[in-house]
Amino acid sequence: MAIAVDANQSAFTAIETRVLNATKFAIEKWGVSRFTVADVCDLAGVSRATLYRMFPGGKEVLLEALHVRSLDEFFTTLLDRAEGAKSLEDLLVRCIVSATTELRNDQHLAMMLATEPGTTLMQFTIDGLSRIVRVAAAYLAPHVANFLPKREADALVEVLARLV
Structure with missing residues (x-):
């Protein structure tokens, strides 16, 4: 399941926005403590390597973004x-x-x-x-x-x- 991108969110690239939307969805579905980077990757349709290139540090950096x-x-x-x-x-x-x-x-x-x-x-x-x-x-x-x-x-x- 891929998460949609809102074109108005220009501070981030389209793929970063998709990952952040997926993160928000994962939090809503599983909670902050239970969602994983793998969950976000699946929802956003990106590899773990891609996510870690965009957000080095993983989950904490993703939450900060x-x-x-x-x-x-x-x-x-x-x-x-x-x-x-x-x-x-x-x-x-x-x-x-x-x-x-x-x-x-x-x-x-x-x-x-x-x-x-x-x-x-x-x-x-x-x-x-x-x-x-x-x-x-x-x-x-x-x-x-x-x-x-x-x-x-x-x-x-x-x-x-x-x-x-």
């Missing part, structure tokens, strides 16, 4: 919805509403929280919070800086990322 892609998709959606904000307040409201809506409606996240809450919550706290703050800063700080000095914009984005 999936997290990076998910954050990219999340913040791209958030920025699309924040487009056209006329004030700092408007920008913050749009960002918070978008983030809350996206998190609430994320079926993959809901399934992960239901089946593997410890592993999933660690990606939002201990293991993943610094990455989330860095990505949020890269995406949001330039937009917040339209309304505040850079240093204040950076601080506000960090607080916002930690709260939402």
